[in-house]
Amino acid sequence: MSAIRVALVDDQALFRAGVRMLVESQPDLDVAGEAGDGASGVALAARSQPDVMLMDVRMPVLDGISATERILADADREGRTPPRILVLTTFDLDENAARAIRAGASGFVLKDADPEFLLASIRTVHQGNQVIAASATRELFAHVGRGSGRRPAPAAWAGLTPREREIFALAARGLSNAEIAASEFLSEATVKTHVSRILAKLGLRDRVQLVVFGYEHDLGS
Known part of the structure; x- marks a missing residue:
């Protein structure tokens, strides 16, 4: 290699x-x-x-x-x-x-x-x-946007289902798929599917951008 x-x-x-x-x-x-x-x-x-x-x-x-x-x-x-x-x-x-x-x-x-x-x-x-x-x-x-106010959530946020918003909040706090699965009594495969759909709907590249998005829009907690 x-x-x-x-x-x-x-x-x-x-x-x-x-x-x-x-x-x-x-x-x-x-x-x-x-x-x-x-x-x-x-x-x-x-x-x-x-x-x-x-x-x-x-x-x-x-x-x-x-x-x-x-x-x-x-x-x-x-x-x-x-x-x-x-x-x-x-x-x-x-x-x-x-x-x-x-x-x-x-x-x-x-x-x-x-x-x-x-x-x-x-x-x-x-x-x-x-x-x-x-x-x-x-x-x-937690400091992102401090002093200038949080940005309002974009229109795409409204396209997430209630379940997807729950998964989003956990992922935005840095939890892994395994941790989310254990917390929500889901399989890791199901969590992975939810995360993929969330990223696609919000136009985010990966979980790192998801974390940033959550804190910028005050959606991660």
Whole structure:
């Protein structure tokens, strides 16, 4: 099996060096390159076509959110598989983390996360799954929109059945399919079907966007 090719985009050279050493210590991971700003990150993505990119949010020249949007748009336009983008954030960047996910990132991890969690997150997003820093989910997204008011639910929300709204609320709190199934006395397959329908009706890409949507519209509790 080919190693997962990981690229790092962060404006702190010392941080990049530490992550590079961590990634290079793993037999199933390779470093595909690094960049110190968002614009260089866009160029790196086109040149190296990594499997996963670790993307800082606040950087000079071009921020991580705009870089994420450009990288995914370029890949779509050129008909190539886009990299999975994992946003690197801190508690101070709550709104930016949510914006990055809306831009197409596969999730986020805190910059001070345990090395093992960062490595597991790289492997998880590479497999097509999403990652939200579990310890930060509620505290992080509870701040989304704070100070500017929550946005009203879109018209599509009215298209959800009462049961789907119940499942939505549990998923928006970060519960897994298994946890929802146990709580609602349903099979995991049934929960998975409900979640798929909810995502389709609301035009959401994945459960990470579902969490963001729930907190933005005050629907997750």
